[in-house]
Amino acid sequence: MDNSLPLESPSLSRRQLLNFITGAAVAATAGAALYPAGKFFIPRAETGAGGAILAKDVLGNPIPASQILGELPLTRALVAGLAGEPTYLIVKEDGTLDSIGIVDNCTHLGCTFPWNPMDQQFQCPCHGSRYAPDGTVVRGPAPLPLKIVQVVAIDNSILISPWTENDPRTGEKPWWV
Numbered sequence: 001m002d003n004s005l006p007l008e009s010p011s012l013s014r015r016q017l018l019n020f021i022t023g024a025a026v027a028a029t030a031g032a033a034l035y036p037a038g039k040f041f042i043p044r045a046e047t048g049a050g051g052a053i054l055a056k057d058v059l060g061n062p063i064p065a066s067q068i069l070g071e072l073p074l075t076r077a078l079v080a081g082l083a084g085e086p087t088y089l090i091v092k093e094d095g096t097l098d099s100i101g102i103v104d105n106c107t108h109l110g111c112t113f114p115w116n117p118m119d120q121q122f123q124c125p126c127h128g129s130r131y132a133p134d135g136t137v138v139r140g141p142a143p144l145p146l147k148i149v150q151v152v153a154i155d156n157s158i159l160i161s162p163w164t165e166n167d168p169r170t171g172e173k174p175w176w177v
């Protein structure tokens with residue numbers, strides 16, 4: 001499945017993103033409400049060291065690594081990440097999963113945005129910010145690079161955890177830490 005959203009159909013892109021965010025918000029809200037009872041039924045494997053969580057789909061179901069790795073190289077696949085944040089997972093050219101995920105939250109005013117495979121950029125529809133494939137700002141008004149997370153595939157699961165080390169794009173402490 002190619003989750004990249006072509007710019008030729010901006011209304012469809014926005015609708016798909018809105019649907020995803022709504023689904024993620026509902027799943028997060030339901031999860032919070034059911035936590036006291038549900039914590040007894042949630043397998044320990046859902047969380048890991050360093051605050052890692054399983055990558056999930058819009059309905060809150062864990063996504064098998066094989067599903068993402070079955071995509072074409074250079075695919076950006078949108079999943080629910082930490083705290084339900086929409087997060088792009090990247091299939092590298094060699095078919096493996098990139099250890100860095102990109103959080104789909106524009107650093108200008110928080111819009112979500114599609115990946116434009118033609119331009120090889122994340123392009124925010126709200127005020128025109130553009131980001132390189134690694135999330136660095138190509139064009140403002142976005143003031144900061146996109147937040148990144150750590151991604152690892154273990155067995156057939158995908159774990160996402162907070163990025164707390166220096167930002168590899170700047171060599172400095174991340175702005176979100």
Ligand code: FES
Binds near residue numbers: 127
């Ligand atoms: S919210 Fe993305 S450019 Fe303004």
